[in-house]
Amino acid sequence: MAPRLVGSLSAVLLAIALPAAAADRPDGARLFMNHCAACHGAHGEGDGPVAATMQTTVPNLRTLAQRNGGTFPADAVTAYIDGRQIKAAHGDRQMPIWGDVFRGPEQGTAERTVRERIAALVAFVKGIQYPPAAGQR
Numbered sequence: 001m002a003p004r005l006v007g008s009l010s011a012v013l014l015a016i017a018l019p020a021a022a023a024d025r026p027d028g029a030r031l032f033m034n035h036c037a038a039c040h041g042a043h044g045e046g047d048g049p050v051a052a053t054m055q056t057t058v059p060n061l062r063t064l065a066q067r068n069g070g071t072f073p074a075d076a077v078t079a080y081i082d083g084r085q086i087k088a089a090h091g092d093r094q095m096p097i098w099g100d101v102f103r104g105p106e107q108g109t110a111e112r113t114v115r116e117r118i119a120a121l122v123a124f125v126k127g128i129q130y131p132p133a134a135g136q137r
Contacts, residue, residue, distance in 0.1 A: 026117045028124030035098065036061075036121070044128045056094060065129040072126045081118050
């Protein structure tokens with residue numbers, strides 16, 4: 001095959017593959033609106049339409065970094081969203097165990113996909129911190 005044709009073919013394949021790869025990545029904002037906003041509110045302030053029916057106060061997710069000395073607690077947020085490794089210390093957990101939910105019916109979704117979805121949610125929550133989390137200014 002001629003070098004020019006190979007280069008053109010490579011460019012076309014790359015142009016096709018990049019949008020497809022981006023489309024496969026989870027969208028943290030969309031995941032938040034679909035799975036979290038009912039309780040946490042559209043802006044993450046704990047004022048979603050279901051919040052008033054909860055037995056405990058739904059936390060304001062926009063102040064996580066502020067409440068953690070100005071550093072966003074990414075590892076703790078990841079573990080809490082996932083929920084599969086956290087032991088219940090004081091009663092029932094009100095928030096769904098998203099690690100199980102994201103696995104899908106009969107645990108059909110790959111663990112890598114579950115981790116990507118959780119990471120996208122964590123990145124979104126980090127992005128809505130007020131004041132902005134350290135390193136986001």
